[in-house]
Amino acid sequence: MNTRFLKQHKPDNLMRGCVLLCLFFSFYIISAKAQDSNRDTLISEIEQIKKSENFSNKDTLYINNLLALAKEYRYHNLDSLWILGKKSLDLSKKAKFINGEINSYHALGGYYSDKGKIDQAIEYFTKAYNLANSHESHFLKARTLNDLAKEYGYKGEYSNALKWYLATIEIAEQHDFKNIISIVNDNIAHLYLEQKDYEQAMVFLQKSKSIHEEIGNPVFLAETLSNIASTYADMNELDYAMYNINISIATFEKERILEWLAYCYEIKGKIYLKKNKNTWALYWYKQSELLHQEIEDDRGKIDLLNGMTEAYLNLENDSIAEVYATDAFDLSKKIGLRSGIKNSTHKLSKIFKNKKDFEKSLWYHEIYQATYESLSATNNEKALNMLKTRVAYDQQKQQLILDNEKALAEQKIYIYVFIVILFIFAIITFLIHRNEQEQKKLNLELRNKKTDLEEKQAYLNELNQTKNKLFSIIGHDLRGPIGAFQGLLKLFKEGEMTKDEFLNFVPKLKVDIDTISFTLNNLLSWGQTQMNGSITKHSVTNLDCIVEENIALLSEIAEAKSISLVNRIEPNCQIWSDPNQIDIIIRNLLSNALKFTPNNGQIVIGAIQKIKTCEIYVKDNGMGMTEDIISKLFEKDSNHTTYGTNNEKGTGLGLSLCKEMVEKNNGKIWVHSALGKGSSFYFTIPRLQKQYKESA
Incomplete structure (x- = not known):
């Protein structure tokens, strides 16, 4: 892909919220992986070629893969670009591979251009052009001329830049290289933008857009739309600018082209800056700044730094603005970009004036003034006026702009x-x-x-x-x-x-x-x-005492029937229960036993102490019960009652009450009985554990 002019013409961004930031990081990682994948594929192909039996380092396929790999490293690892460019140049010369040699010179020219060493870049692009011209490699000649013109534009020599751009258009039109024509139109538009002639710049950009719409390549169209967005922003047509930049961002995010995406984020930041929405401007500038950590594009970074400076100045945060402006100035000096020096020194002069440091403010202002005058030299303006005359005959281009804007307005209505x-x-x-x-x-x-x-x-x-x-x-x-x-x-x-x-x-x-x-x-x-x-209130309960009290209470009934009551519960047998409820249970079970035990019978009450529970039983040698009666004893709604051996009558409540109270004390109750052999009632209650003793 041929890089266009507006790699020079950018801003950056901050703030949209944690969700958008997370989405951006996800895209950022995927993009980096995608580009790493391209490089890995090329490296793998190179290794396979080298392992083939008939391998020769003069193989043109091998050299072309080296050049393709070098192209992948541009904007990402300039040192690798330099190494691969030199290696492919040496191999191309040995193999007398002219196209390889031309492309190698072109790759090395790109290295020096991105390093800001414009004279060396011009030297290598000139070698590439001369070689392509002598061998009638028209496409390579047109591509190299465009990059050569761009370097003169970086130097501020607009006359030379314009001369080479016109020569490129002439070659491209002769051979119908539509994509190159569109690129040159973009780059010529940049010359007008430097002179703030936005209408004339838009003429060339709209022509480039029409060509790309005809070609149907969405990436090339997005490149031009991003340049159109930047121009609309400079013209304060901010709605048009936002519309075009959003289309470009969607394309570059989908295709994961980091260098162009960084540029688009910067343009979106510039649009918000023009709207005086400085926080949003910083959000998008910061997005671009994050991408610049992944790519090596110092020239593109300068406008980003200047944009961030202006945003922080608007927010009255001069200390941070000074940092970004100083970085922009240093980087502009490093690569010799005069437009960057002009913008950064103008802001630094203002910053130091605010700080009352008039000496530094004056120093930066003098640098700004000298740079501005050199960029606005008369010969550059005359050269651009000559170009206006050249394109004056094509009035339909103006109509194209109006038609496009009308279509855009209609589209917005829809x-x-x-x-x-x-x-x-x-x-x-x-x-x-x-x-x-x-x-x-x-x-x-x-x-x-x-x-x-x-x-x-x-x-x-x-x-x-x-x-x-x-x-x-x-x-x-x-x-x-x-x-x-x-x-x-x-x-x-x-x-x-x-x-x-x-x-x-x-x-x-x-x-x-x-x-x-x-x-x-x-x-x-x-x-x-x-x-x-x-309410059940658990406490330490002495079972033996409760049993003795109930035996004493019922002794007269027992004596009347000559029934012996035998207590086999050990002294100090303690349980964890509600003593009142245990009292009711014991009394009911003993009362029932007395009721159904004949004269001269015996009732035994005892307790078997187990690990966690105490199993209490009441046994008699009375009438006993059938299975049918046993199944109804503990039912909650049962009214079953029978007469005792001496026609004693009960309410039918006793055993259901016993069951409810046993369960409230975390135990269970059951009965073993046989008709004519007596009954044995059992129920369990938790024993007094060690922890209960300690808490007591």
Whole structure:
């Protein structure tokens, strides 16, 4: 690819946000890898050629690959460009390979040009041109003449530059080298831009654009569009500038051409600078600066540094502006770029004036003035006026500009209409989506409310069943004994029963009152569990004490039936539980055992201490139970009750209450029984572990 003039004419960029920066780094890495891949492919091909049996370093394919590799290293590794250029030149001379020799001189000229050694670059480009001219290599001659003219332009010798550009156009038009014609038109436009004659520059750029649209190469078109964007920016036609540079950036990002992409980022920074959006300008300048770390393009970097200087000056950050301006000045002196010296010294003069360092400000201003006058010399202006006369006959070029601008304006209208339609569609889509989300949300709320209502209804039904059961128990199991007691008292009070007769009923009354008390305790405990009002409070519990208390409480009932109560629980057997709930469990199990054990029977209560739990059992040699009865014992809603050996009656609450309280204390309960052989009830409770003792 032939590099165009506006490698000279750039700025740089900062700020868009972390997401864009991450995307840029991704592209940056991929681009570098892509170019490394091209070089690796060429190196691999060179190695394969060298390994072939008939290899000769005079092989033209081998030399062409060396030159292609040298071209890949330009803007990336100038030292490698120099080494490969020298090697291909020596081999081409030995092989008498003229095209190789011409291209080698051209590669070395490019090396010196990028190093800023313009005289040496002119020397090598001249050798390439003379050799191409003597051997009628028209394409190479035209390409070399263009680069030779460009070097004179870098020196500020616009007359010589124009002379060689016109000669290049003449050769290219004769042989229909359309791409070279477009490149030269770009470069001639640069001469006008240096004189700030933007309209005349745009004539040549639009001609170049038309040629590339005809050729259909998107990369070449993007190069010209980037130059057009820069020119529009200088003309303060910033919307046109932004439109063209965005197209160029998209192409170069897709093709991963770093040197042109760095230039385009700089132009975009310049556009934002013209808009006085200095933060955005610095964002894009910084993007270009990052790419310049990957490429070697000092000439392109100078305008970048000057652009960054101006942005920081606008932000009143003179200290950073001074750093960039000094770098631009030093780099311009290094490569002898007078336009760069002019721009950087003008800014440095302003910076030092702001710092009240008038001596340095004056020194830089004098350098600026001398450089400006030399660039604006009369002979350069006359040469450009002669070119105006040469192209005056082609009035249709002006019409082309108007047509293009009109087409662009129409295109923008279509774009705006499309954006409006797209925006309306997006709003409609958003509203539909939002309505769907609202509908889903409402449906979810309805489902949740339905679930809540169903749960509350189930809970109310359960409470209602609990209430009915309580009333049933109170009505049938408590009203009878209380009614009998009231009847006795009434008979005694009214004198229908003597004192002795009443005293004969006292033992029976005591049994009834104990039964009522026991039943009420169970009712209260069970009611609390059903109403979610029972709270389990774990603590260190001495099991032996609870058992002894309940044996003492039930001893009269046991004595009445001549039943022996045997306590086999070891003293100081401690468990981690709610002592009140354990008390209720033991009392119910002992009460049941007494109820279903015949006279002269035996009830044994004991505990087996395991590693983590204590297994407590209550065994009797009473009536026993069938499997059908056992399966219903611990059911929560079971009302199953049977009469004891002496027709004792219960509420049917005891065992379901025991199960609930055992589980609240992290244990489980079960029973082994056989009809006529007695029953054994077991339940487990966590033992008092070491950590519980320490915390206690």
